Amino acid sequence: MSASVDVSSLSIGILGGSGPQGGGLAIRFAAAGHKVIIGSRSAERGAEAAAKLSASSRVIEGTDNASAAEQADIVIIAVPWEGHGELLASLRKELAGKVVIDCVNPLGFDKGGAYPLPVAEGSAAQQAAALLPDSTVTAAFHHVSAVLLADESIAEVDTDILVLGDDRPATDLVQALAERIPGMRGIYAGKLRNAGQVEAFTANLISMNRRYKAHAGIRVTDVPRAG
Amino acid sequence: MSASVDVSSLSIGILGGSGPQGGGLAIRFAAAGHKVIIGSRSAERGAEAAAKLSASSRVIEGTDNASAAEQADIVIIAVPWEGHGELLASLRKELAGKVVIDCVNPLGFDKGGAYPLPVAEGSAAQQAAALLPDSTVTAAFHHVSAVLLADESIAEVDTDILVLGDDRPATDLVQALAERIPGMRGIYAGKLRNAGQVEAFTANLISMNRRYKAHAGIRVTDVPRAG
Numbered sequence: 001m002s003a004s005v006d007v008s009s010l011s012i013g014i015l016g017g018s019g020p021q022g023g024g025l026a027i028r029f030a031a032a033g034h035k036v037i038i039g040s041r042s043a044e045r046g047a048e049a050a051a052k053l054s055a056s057s058r059v060i061e062g063t064d065n066a067s068a069a070e071q072a073d074i075v076i077i078a079v080p081w082e083g084h085g086e087l088l089a090s091l092r093k094e095l096a097g098k099v100v101i102d103c104v105n106p107l108g109f110d111k112g113g114a115y116p117l118p119v120a121e122g123s124a125a126q127q128a129a130a131l132l133p134d135s136t137v138t139a140a141f142h143h144v145s146a147v148l149l150a151d152e153s154i155a156e157v158d159t160d161i162l163v164l165g166d167d168r169p170a171t172d173l174v175q176a177l178a179e180r181i182p183g184m185r186g187i188y189a190g191k192l193r194n195a196g197q198v199e200a201f202t203a204n205l206i207s208m209n210r211r212y213k214a215h216a217g218i219r220v221t222d223v224p225r226a227g
Numbered sequence: 228m229s230a231s232v233d234v235s236s237l238s239i240g241i242l243g244g245s246g247p248q249g250g251g252l253a254i255r256f257a258a259a260g261h262k263v264i265i266g267s268r269s270a271e272r273g274a275e276a277a278a279k280l281s282a283s284s285r286v287i288e289g290t291d292n293a294s295a296a297e298q299a300d301i302v303i304i305a306v307p308w309e310g311h312g313e314l315l316a317s318l319r320k321e322l323a324g325k326v327v328i329d330c331v332n333p334l335g336f337d338k339g340g341a342y343p344l345p346v347a348e349g350s351a352a353q354q355a356a357a358l359l360p361d362s363t364v365t366a367a368f369h370h371v372s373a374v375l376l377a378d379e380s381i382a383e384v385d386t387d388i389l390v391l392g393d394d395r396p397a398t399d400l401v402q403a404l405a406e407r408i409p410g411m412r413g414i415y416a417g418k419l420r421n422a423g424q425v426e427a428f429t430a431n432l433i434s435m436n437r438r439y440k441a442h443a444g445i446r447v448t449d450v451p452r453a454g
Binding site for chain 1: 339340341342343372375385386389391414415416417418420421423424425427428430431433434435438439441442443444445446447448449450451
């Protein structure tokens with residue numbers, strides 16, 4: 001979809017990289033040749049998580065969230081929803097001028113499964129945009145299965161990545177970045193005001209996973225593959 | 228997914244059957260051998276719309292919404308969101324004891340495209356459930372393209388149908404019903420409390436359609452096809 005944007009030399013920061021989703025993305029982007037810097041609450045935790053994710057075929061660095069945000073060319077937000085607003089408010093300076101990819105799903109869980117939490121700004125991505133006026137905020141990677149990402153016996157991750165944002169060059173870049181991971185296709189899926197339902201849809205995927213013992217993802221039909 | 232439920236003899240009422248989505252579903256269900264009764268604001272309008280949709284290979288009946296609701300075994304709600312609550316409140320008796328399939332998307336439109344409207348009950352489907360306590364309310368068919376449904380040169384409609392509901396026999400039945408249309412697969416996608424984001428996601432599909440000149444639908448990955 002975005003074959004014209006060359007993103008191969010970008011370094012990628014992943015805040016919350018010690019969690020399952022962030023860690024899985026770190027593995028895949030490092031395997032694709034990117035320099036990956038994962039951030040965690042402390043530099044020690046970050047370095048520890050990075051060491052666990054590294055392998056002979058790839059090097060992943062780890063540090064605290066602020067340093068990862070500052071050092072990387074592009075930054076993925078993969079922290080738990082609970083700490084989302086507070087963390088981003090503290091990183092306005094470090095994230096200034098950068099493309100930020102929010103992939104946080106504000107969900108609650110009870111014995112009936114997962115359900116969307118109300119978000120005053122409409123979505124985690126819109127909250128990020130409000131807190132980071134000097135960054136270009138996009139939203140993507142909400143639906144990737146952490147289990148499939150971490151399973152390196154799976155060569156291709158069979159899923160489309162829905163990319164949202166109000167800035168065309170930024171969404172083009174994030175689509176191209178998604179396509180660095182074999183199997184993934186980046187699809188433009190609307191402006192940030194339409195991010196809330198994409199985040200909430202993760203609750204539906206969790207319902208499907210429970211019913212079908214699957215790691216469900218989605219593919220968009222009738223949109224042709226990039227030529 | 229639901230091959231064990233035989234729904235082939237069910238008659239299907241489609242309220243709002245004179246609109247594009249309802250009309251498209253009417254064509255496809257009638258072609259699959261179902262008796263289809265479309266409802267409209269008046270019996271005359273219903274009959275007129277039915278005549279337009281009928282063909283030598285299928286018969287579609289048309290009447291007013293209340294008569295269609297009363298006569299059919301299972302009832303699809305495909306009316307515009309604006310009239311949704313008022314109509315359903317008036318049909319509590321006619322719809323009692325039946326499985327109701329809500330496929331209404333509460334969306335607003337402006338020059339930026341489509342966006343979800345807030346719904347006090349959480350979703351159109353939950354509003355239907357609140358107004359129809361004597362019916363079993365499910366939600367499905369939100370994302371089908373009216374254009375693809377109406378284009379009879381397309382033999383198979385390449386999409387999964389996400390089915391939501393709190394009653395297992397009813398969601399099984401609706402999944403089986405979706406699979407009467409060639410190409411469609413019915414997937415359980417959660418309880419009614421997770422219907423809001425599925426309805427709202429139609430705004431994202433509209434964004435994709437605009438960007439890619441497509442009639443986007445979705446397929447769920449990693450859920451095996453029914454054996």
